[in-house]
Amino acid sequence: MRTHKTILPRNGRKALLAAGLVALMGASALTGPALHDAFAKEPQTSAPITLNRAPAAGFADIVETVMPAVVSVKVESKPKVLSSFDGNGNGQGLPFPKDSPFWKFFKQFPGMPGGDGPQGRHAPHRTGLGSGFVISEDGYIVTNNHVVQDAETVTVATSDGTEYDATVVGTDPKTDLAVLKVEADKALPHVAFATDGARVGDWVIAVGNPFGLGGTVTTGIVSARGREIGAGPYDDFLQIDAPINRGNSGGPAFNLKGEVVGVNTAIYSPSGGSVGIGFAIPASMANDVVGDLIANGGVTRGWLGVQIQPVTGDIAESLDLAKPEGAIVLEVTEDSPAAKAGLKTGDTVLSVNGNGVKDPRDLARQIAAIEPGETAKVEVLRDGDRQTLDVTIGTMPGAKQQAARAMEGSDETSLADLGLRVAPSEDGEGVSIVGLDPDGPAAGKGIRPGDQIVEVAGAAVKTPEELNAALEKAGEGDRKSVLVLVRTSDGQRFVALPLKQG
Numbered sequence: 001m002r003t004h005k006t007i008l009p010r011n012g013r014k015a016l017l018a019a020g021l022v023a024l025m026g027a028s029a030l031t032g033p034a035l036h037d038a039f040a041k042e043p044q045t046s047a048p049i050t051l052n053r054a055p056a057a058g059f060a061d062i063v064e065t066v067m068p069a070v071v072s073v074k075v076e077s078k079p080k081v082l083s084s085f086d087g088n089g090n091g092q093g094l095p096f097p098k099d100s101p102f103w104k105f106f107k108q109f110p111g112m113p114g115g116d117g118p119q120g121r122h123a124p125h126r127t128g129l130g131s132g133f134v135i136s137e138d139g140y141i142v143t144n145n146h147v148v149q150d151a152e153t154v155t156v157a158t159s160d161g162t163e164y165d166a167t168v169v170g171t172d173p174k175t176d177l178a179v180l181k182v183e184a185d186k187a188l189p190h191v192a193f194a195t196d197g198a199r200v201g202d203w204v205i206a207v208g209n210p211f212g213l214g215g216t217v218t219t220g221i222v223s224a225r226g227r228e229i230g231a232g233p234y235d236d237f238l239q240i241d242a243p244i245n246r247g248n249s250g251g252p253a254f255n256l257k258g259e260v261v262g263v264n265t266a267i268y269s270p271s272g273g274s275v276g277i278g279f280a281i282p283a284s285m286a287n288d289v290v291g292d293l294i295a296n297g298g299v300t301r302g303w304l305g306v307q308i309q310p311v312t313g314d315i316a317e318s319l320d321l322a323k324p325e326g327a328i329v330l331e332v333t334e335d336s337p338a339a340k341a342g343l344k345t346g347d348t349v350l351s352v353n354g355n356g357v358k359d360p361r362d363l364a365r366q367i368a369a370i371e372p373g374e375t376a377k378v379e380v381l382r383d384g385d386r387q388t389l390d391v392t393i394g395t396m397p398g399a400k401q402q403a404a405r406a407m408e409g410s411d412e413t414s415l416a417d418l419g420l421r422v423a424p425s426e427d428g429e430g431v432s433i434v435g436l437d438p439d440g441p442a443a444g445k446g447i448r449p450g451d452q453i454v455e456v457a458g459a460a461v462k463t464p465e466e467l468n469a470a471l472e473k474a475g476e477g478d479r480k481s482v483l484v485l486v487r488t489s490d491g492q493r494f495v496a497l498p499l500k501q502g
Contacts (some may be wrong), residue, residue, distance in 0.1 A: 055256075059205055063217050066258045068189035071156040072209040073130040073143050073166075073180075073250060131208035131251030132156060132180065133260065135290065137187035139164075141180040142290055143250030144265055145171045148178050156182060159215050170293035175234055176265055177286060178250075179293040191252065193283040193290075194259035198222045198238055206242040206264055206278075208251030218243040220276070222261075229266060229279055234365050238262045238282055243274040253280045262286075288369075302370035303396035304378075305336020306343060307491060308360045314496040318481045319348060319381060326350045326381070327360040330485070330492040341391040345485065345492070346458045347380040367393065383458055415468070418442045418497060422453070422464045430454035430487060431467045445495045447486060454492075455485035475499040 055061070130147035134140070141156060148154055154166040164182035171178040182188075198204070202222045210216050220242030228235040240253055244264050253262040262280025269275050292299040308327040316324040329347045332339045349357050352366045353376055370376055372395040379388045415422060419440015422431045430452040436443050453461060456470035474482035481496040 059217070059219060062205060062254065062256065062258050063207065066191055066205075066252075066254055067159050067207060067215065067217075069134045069191045070207045070215070070251060071132045071134060071141060071158050072212075072214040073132045073141075073147055074155045074157070075128040075130070075148055075151045076153045077128070077150045129209055129212050129247045130249045131247065131264070133207075133252045134188050134190040135192065136190050139182040139184055139188055140169070140290075140294060141166065141182065142252075142263060142286065143178050143180060144263065145173050145176045145178045147250045148180070149173075154180060156180065157214065158188075170297040170299075172289050172293060172299045174299075175281060175285060175289050177263065177281065177289045177293070179290055191254075191258065191260055193287040194255055194257070194261045197282065197284060198225070198255065198261040200225060202261070203256050204240050204242050204261060205254040205256075206240070206244050206248065206251065207254070208244065208248035208264065210245035210247040212247055216248075223277070225282075227279060228361065229268075233361070234285070234368060235361065236282060236285060236365060237265070237279040240264075240278050240280055241276040242278065243276065244278040245274050248278075259283070260286075300372060301368035301396040302372055302374075302376075302393040303337065304343075304363075304367045304391065305333035305338040305394065307331040307333075308349070308363060309493050310359050311348060312496070314481050315483060315494060318479060318483045318496045320384065321348075321381070325359070326357050327363045328494050329380075330494065337391050337394040341378070341389045343378070343380065343389060343391070344382065346455060346483075346494075347382050349378060349380055350386065351377075351379040353377050368396065372396075415442075415471075420447070422467060424463050425452055429462065431461055431464055441498050445497060447495060448488070450488070452487040453484050454487050457482050457484075471497075471499070 132141045132143035156166050157163045166180040166182045169179040169181050206218045223241050224239040227237040227239045248264050251264045252260040255261045261283050263286050264280045266279045268277040307330040311324045311326045313324050326348045357363045370393045376391050378391050419437030420442045421435030423434045425432045433451045457474050461467045486495050
């Protein structure tokens with residue numbers, strides 16, 4: 001992959017990436033007590049600062065060096081039609097009959113039925129404010145995807161008041177990053193991504209455009225790493241307490257060397273203002289994504305082709321794992337890299353290229369960071385044994401396919417110990433749940449009527465008799481639970497069901 005000359009060299013393909021903030025809104029509330037966007041800008045240092053601790057005289061020297069590279073981003077979006085009318089003046093969305101005086105009143109206005117103006121009522125142009133930072137002297141700028149999403153025009157303003165029309169080079173909604181480009185008649189001040197990861201407790205300096213107040217500087221520390229906030233499938237945010245607010249989205253968080261350690265993206269706030277909990281995309285991820293966007297206008301990610309779920313405590317116990325880590329394969333996509341390498345439903349992925357897998361999100365990040373076409377060593381736990389499979393990583397498809405299955409049964413059999421009544425499935429695969437004790441063990445594990453048990457301890461079951469036999473066999477040892485594969489209308493998942501003791 002070609003990386004722009006001012007982007008730092010990449011290690012591997014993508015330390016990246018970090019598919020619900022899920023509804024990240026440009027500098028506006030997201031969910032619950034409120035996750036909000038934060039815009040911030042960051043410039044690059046021409047003479048790196050080598051401080052390792054907060055300077056006694058303050059941060060003015062650092063800010064003076066990086067401020068010229070931080071920009072304010074102004075976006076205008078196309079208006080949307082809120083309602084429309086046909087050529088006969090029949091309105092949509094007005095709760096009045098045609099003989100109502102209100103109808104006669106409203107029809108005199110442009111855009112209303114029978115009016116002289118254009119048919120349809122348009123919302124005003126949406127104007128948004130964010131932040132960004134220049135990463136190259138020829139005008140490449142980093143910001144958030146949600147800042148420029150659906151933009152009709154984008155304008156950036158530097159700290160000296162100069163304004164430039166910007167074009168969107170590429171966006172990546174999955175990591176909420178975007179790259180802009182401006183044409184200037186001079187070399188622009190710029191900043192660089194840090195090569196070393198930020199540590200918890202490190203000082204950070206945020207520069208941005210909160211509430212449209214450009215050139216605002218705040219300081220704080222890195223409060224935590226690896227935060228998941230529901231923004232997408234590759235969440236791996238830095239948490240910082242440098243105050244950032246609406247309008248800081250897309251701006252940088254600097255270390256004391258004047259390097260960008262994170263791209264400010266969101267805040268947690270009940271009111272919309274800063275309460276000292278902000279989230280920034282780590283430099284390692286941003287650097288990789290930005291390089292792809294500049295080179296290709298988009299991001300290519302590695303693909304394995306499996307559906308997975310976390311390993312819970314009781315599932316770990318049923319698999320004889322020391323702790324709940326890894327990701328269980330629920331389903332293998334037909335003709336996928338995983339299928340070709342021999343991965344099977346029920347395999348627990350423990351590591352990729354020697355790097356331990358903490359959970360499904362960690363596995364997704366690791367696979368996505370691998371160059372398509374490369375071979376990865378995937379360690380799995382299968383039937384109690386560890387084995388390593390060579391997987392040729394594919395290219396992530398543009399869309400995912402899901403299959404829904406509906407089941408129903410007959411010839412019921414009772415499993416009183418689990419609080420279940422089961423029957424053979426009409427499709428001949430598995431055993432359908434046709435009755436459920438709401439206070440029973442199975443209900444407590446989230447099993448519902450209509451679900452289908454297709455495997456017990458890795459063995460396929462197709463009849464209630466096979467299910468009973470598999471449960472009895474699993475109960476012969478000293479395990480307290482057995483792992484069963486449950487298929488629902490939404491997909492598949494593993495459940496650890498308690499075994500009858502004695």
